[in-house]
Amino acid sequence: MSLPRQPGIPHPRLPLPKGQPENLAAFQQWLSDAIPMVSALGIRAVTRQGDALTWQLALTPNLNDKGTGFGGALTAQTTLQGWCWVTLWLRERGINRDVVVAEASQRFLAPVTSDYRLVCTPAVPEGPTQLASKLAERGKGRIALTQQLYCGERLCLEASGSYAVLPPH
Template sequence: MSVSRQPGSPHPRLPLPEGQPDDLAAFQQWLSDAIPMVSALGISEMTRHDDSLTWQLALEPNLNDKGTGFGGALSAQTTLQGWCWVTLWLRERGLARDVVVAEASQRFLAPVTNDYRLVCKPTELNGPEQLANKLADRGKGRIALTHQLYCGETLCLEASGNYAVLPSR
């Protein structure tokens, strides 16, 4: 169900999972309601494994004029995926906090010519632990994430993002 709202009006938060993993299908539906462009990005599946978040995506809704992946759409997907990684990580810990992207960059290595997968994980192995410590000590923190986009076995894009968890309101 899509909720109509005006700019500047926040979307209601998804209730935190109580002692169980997030239902990623329900999270994806909430995400599509909260951020209208999500339903047009072609995300067919979200999975989590250890510290990674993987999306399967369709190329068709992200085509450019050359018939390959549109760089702007791919960049938006990496930024959104990082936001989701941090949001889901917080939700696992029973925290409902605001997350924002502080910095992002992309490197395009090969054209995206077919459906693809996008993998997001912490840049540093101890990144999640460092973020947990910063949240405990200061009530806010940042984490660097790395994204890799694969079309088949070909690495087509590498991206990085720095995401901030804001203090509780």
Template sequence: MSLPRQPGVPHPRLPLPEGQLEDLAAFQQWLSDAIPMVSGLGISEMTRQGDSLIWQLALGPNLNDKGTGFGGALTAQTTLQGWCWVTLWLRERGIARDVVVAEARQRFLAPVTSDYRLVCTPAVSEGPTQLANKLAERGKGRIALTQQLYCGETLCLEANGSYAVLSER
């Protein structure tokens, strides 16, 4: 159990994986320590498939007054998942940098009525290559990502965000 977070005090970075695949369970535990609200979001599983980051989530912790998914919680999850996608992408390349969300928007398409999955992918297939080039050229860069939330096969929410990788301090 870690100590409570203090405002204005950065959380220590998770050591970069050395020549091995990221332990997503350890990353999720670090994430819960670094961002206290994460432990209440109902993330039950985090996996990677190609350029996709996939989360399985429980509806229970994210209910609204109508018994469906609370839009604010779903929005937080999409924003956080994009941040995680970029952070994990950097970590795979041995890069420890700060990532921030620059822009985010959501479109709610159907109510979330059961446990669900959230899938994050680059908005364009060239996105990761473009980000790598910007980092090499300028030491910073941005990438656009899309998050899609599914209940079964029903697309309930689609989000888009732009995430910035900051220059080294």
């Protein structure tokens, strides 16, 4: 059990996986400790395959007054998932750096009416290679990511964001 978070005090970093595959359950637990609202988002499972990070989520903790997905919760999830994509990508390469969202937008296409999945991928296939180049050249960089939320096979939300990897302290 972790201590309650305090404003202005950074949460300790999770040790890098050191050549091992990331333990996504341990990462999710660390994330819940580091960002208290995460435990209320209904994230049931986290998986990675290739350049895709997928979350399975429960609708119930994210309901609005109409009984469908609350746009604010869905927006927070897409933004957080992009941050996680970049953080996990860096950790896979043995890099422990700060990541921030620079821009984010969402387009709501249909109501979210059941448990759902959220898939995050680079906006362009060469995005990860370009980020690696910028990090090597300048010590910082950005990547554009997209998130798509599906209820079954129906696309309900599309989001995009630009995430910055900050230079070392």
